[in-house]
Amino acid sequence: MKITIIGAGISGLTAAYYLNCLNKENNTDIELEIFEKSSRAGGNISTKTGKGFVIEEGADSFITSKPWAVELCRKLGIENKLISTNDSNRKTYISFDGKLNELPEGFFLMAPSNIEAFKKSLFFTDEGKKRILEEQSLEPRSDEEDESLESFVLRRFGTELLEKVAQPLIGGIYTGDPSKLSIKSILPEFVAMEQQYGSVIKGISEKYGLSKISKTESGARYGMFVSFSNGLSELTSAIIESIPDLKIHYNSAIEEVAKSENGWQLRTECGDKIETDALILAGPSYISSKLLINTDNTLASLLNEIKYESSIVVNLVFEKKNCPSFPEGFGVVIPKTENMNVIACSFSSHKFSNRAPDNYEIVRCFLGGAFHKNIMEFSNSQILNLVLKDLDTLFNIKSEPYSFDIYRYPDSMPQYNLGYSELLAKIKAEIKKYPLLALSGNAYGGVGIPDSIKSGKDAAHYIFQNLTN
Ligand SMILES: Cc1cc2nc3c(=O)[nH]c(=O)nc-3n(C[C@H](O)[C@H](O)[C@H](O)COP(=O)(O)OP(=O)(O)OC[C@H]3O[C@@H](n4cnc5c(N)ncnc54)[C@H](O)[C@@H]3O)c2cc1C
Numbered sequence: 282m283k284i285t286i287i288g289a290g291i292s293g294l295t296a297a298y299y300l301n302c303l304n305k306e307n308n309t310d311i312e313l314e315i316f317e318k319s320s321r322a323g324g325n326i327s328t329k330t331g332k333g334f335v336i337e338e339g340a341d342s343f344i345t346s347k348p349w350a351v352e353l354c355r356k357l358g359i360e361n362k363l364i365s366t367n368d369s370n371r372k373t374y375i376s377f378d379g380k381l382n383e384l385p386e387g388f389f390l391m392a393p394s395n396i397e398a399f400k401k402s403l404f405f406t407d408e409g410k411k412r413i414l415e416e417q418s419l420e421p422r423s424d425e426e427d428e429s430l431e432s433f434v435l436r437r438f439g440t441e442l443l444e445k446v447a448q449p450l451i452g453g454i455y456t457g458d459p460s461k462l463s464i465k466s467i468l469p470e471f472v473a474m475e476q477q478y479g480s481v482i483k484g485i486s487e488k489y490g491l492s493k494i495s496k497t498e499s500g501a502r503y504g505m506f507v508s509f510s511n512g513l514s515e516l517t518s519a520i521i522e523s524i525p526d527l528k529i530h531y532n533s534a535i536e537e538v539a540k541s542e543n544g545w546q547l548r549t550e551c552g553d554k555i556e557t558d559a560l561i562l563a564g565p566s567y568i569s570s571k572l573l574i575n576t577d578n579t580l581a582s583l584l585n586e587i588k589y590e591s592s593i594v595v596n597l598v599f600e601k602k603n604c605p606s607f608p609e610g611f612g613v614v615i616p617k618t619e620n621m622n623v624i625a626c627s628f629s630s631h632k633f634s635n636r637a638p639d640n641y642e643i644v645r646c647f648l649g650g651a652f653h654k655n656i657m658e659f660s661n662s663q664i665l666n667l668v669l670k671d672l673d674t675l676f677n678i679k680s681e682p683y684s685f686d687i688y689r690y691p692d693s694m695p696q697y698n699l700g701y702s703e704l705l706a707k708i709k710a711e712i713k714k715y716p717l718l719a720l721s722g723n724a725y726g727g728v729g730i731p732d733s734i735k736s737g738k739d740a741a742h743y744i745f746q747n748l749t750n
Contacts, residue, residue: 282311282748285547285557287535287572289317290324291730292721293563294520295353295737296744301524302356303745311748313527314557316547318534318564322521325693325723326730328512329686333638335512336596338688340730341629341645342366342506342513347731349738350516351507357519363507366632372610375404376619376675377445381608384446391434391447391471392416394485409441417480427699430467431459437481449614453625455728456590456650456694466697508633513730538562538572544717559717559744563737565589565692566708566724580711586704587724589692591657592649595668596629596686599642603680607631607642613675617652623671624650641683644672651696661687695724716747 284300286293297313304311321327327338343350354360374381385402387395393413400410416437422428428436434447443459452459455467465472474484509515521527537548544558562569570584612627629643630636637643646668648656656664664687672678705725712718721740723733 282309282559283544283557284311284313284559284561284744284748285545285555286313286315286561286563287538287547288324288563288568288722289315289322289529289531290563290722290733291326291517292723292733292737292740293317293324293561294322294517295734296561296563296719296721296741297524297527298353298357298520299738299741300745301527303741307745307749309749311745313524315527315529316533316535316549317529317531320531322529322531323514323517325690326513326517327688328514330511334598334641334643335510335633335636336598336643336686337508337512337629337645338594338596338686339690340513341627341632342508343730345505345507347727347729347735349735350731353520353734353738354516357516357523359509359515359519362509362515364510364633366506366611367634369609372608373450374608374610374613375445375449376613376615376621377404379619379674381613381675382445383610388446389485390451390468391438391442392481392485394482396482404445405441409439409445412439413442414482415439417482419480421475421479427463427465427702428472429460429699430457430462430464433464433471434459437475444616444618449616449624453614453647453650455696456592456624456647457696457698458651461651461696461698463697463699463701466701510635535572537575539576540715559719559748561719561721561737561740561744563721563740565722566695566720567692569720577711577714580708583704583708583711584720584724587701588696588698590650590694590696591654591689591691592647592694593656593664593690594688595646595648595664596688597644597646597668597672597682598637598684599644599678599680600683601640601642603683604642604678605676607644607676612645615671615675621671621674622648622653622656622667623675624648624653626672626675646672649690650694657689657691695728697728717744719744 286296325339329336345351373384382404386398393399434443448459471481474481478484478487534550535547536550539546545560547555566584566587570581574581607628611632614625615621623646626644626646629645719740721736725736
């Protein structure tokens with residue numbers, strides 16, 4: 282029996298890992314192979330190391346509150362290699378009106394959990410604070426229609442919170458447009474808190490309690506994020522090493538998949554035809570759509586409805602002697618009202634230990650997303666100039682970087698826009714027609730690494746069960 286996976290990103294690799302485990306546990310004889318378009322595994326995860334630097338070209342950490350990534354590390358025997366972010370630097374800044382502002386202590390994505398600290402904050406105006414705190418006495422919404430992040434935040438907390446926090450922080454995670462992102466698809470716990478406790482602020486303090494949210498923590502809950510001393514590629518390498526019989530065909534894009542008499546047939550770029558019993562499509566949903574177009578137009582059309590945004594990561598290394606030090610903290614997010622090209626930047630060498638030799642700092646800048654679509658057309662030298670200009674505005678840095686790297690991620694971030702949950706339900710119902718076909722990846726239920734891992738694990742169990750029963 283043969284199972285083929287298309288795409289060697291974290292979800293495809295996870296599917297291979299769990300299939301290998303199931304194969305061994307059940308004494309079955311399953312051959313596993315992966316076709317990967319590029320010359321390496323990992324997809325959006327890629328670490329470059331050398332000369333004492335650990336540079337994350339894509340994702341740089343994962344959240345531990347969603348259990349699937351930590352569970353995978355435990356099974357791989359690498360959980361003890363996980364490293365946490367440096368607690369002493371756990372601060373997120375928001376650039377507003379040309380100044381760097383700290384989020385008040387205990388600010389939880391869009392709502393304060395520490396009211397006293399919030400009241401003292403100089404970041405929000407008195408009027409803004411009053412409106413945000415009024416949230417506690419507003420009636421919960423009775424309508425169950427999908428609602429955008431923007432509408433949810435405006436309704437509960439007002440304009441100031443949307444502009445200063447929700448757009449750059451939450452919209453930034455999804456590189457999305459808050460007027461399009463579906464609140465129930467990206468932050469269902471906030472919708473549930475409104476319904477259950479009558480108020481998000483009450484829900485946060487009653488459900489989680491102040492003690493559960495670190496007193497100094499704010500923003501994107503950085504304290505719950507982990508990586509490895511040699512970067513996130515340690516995870517993808519460990520998966521590959523754990524499956525000695527796994528065949529990964531690099532530089533092998535699949536162009537089409539079709540039902541065959543006993544399973545599925547794949548067509549490679551070069552026109553080769555490959556037979557397999559079962560198939561997991563672990564690439565972006567628009568690629569799965571393209572692969573299936575001649576087999577199932579309905580499913581292909583649904584998959585193509587999930588929209589994506591593009592982004593660029595620029596890692597810059599500065600010699601400390603040449604630039605004033607960056608503020609203590611993990612990073613800065615930049616609202617769209619600031620009219621900059623960089624939408625967020627993180628100080629990699631503050632966030633994790635041993636990312637750079639002592640005399641150097643690494644700054645990771647993000648560009649792109651829903652509000653900066655044209656950035657992908659810019660050349661590398663134009664991008665570098667835009668980044669240096671923004672770094673000068675933000676941190677008064679005039680010096681040239683010691684080195685820099687630019688990585689492009691075209692159409693890499695799925696947008697869980699209004700109607701996403703219903704669309705996903707339709708896709709899941711439609712694919713049930715094919716018991717030996719599964720989808721996995723960040724398009725199907727969660728955009729981060731833990732969710733992508735869950736989706737690879739679920740696909741493995743589903744296919745294994747259907748193939749062996
Ligand atoms: C810049 C950036 C930073 C991020 N930072 C974080 C972070 O810090 N923490 C976090 O939790 N999440 C982060 N994310 C999100 C997270 O990295 C991704 O959701 C996750 O890695 C997606 O994994 P995946 O396997 O679904 O897809 P991908 O990583 O996109 O992998 C899909 C693979 O399929 C291959 N492929 C595509 N088409 C074909 C084809 N026709 N034939 C064969 N192979 C094909 C691709 O080459 C790729 O290797 C980030 C994403 C980006 C883009």
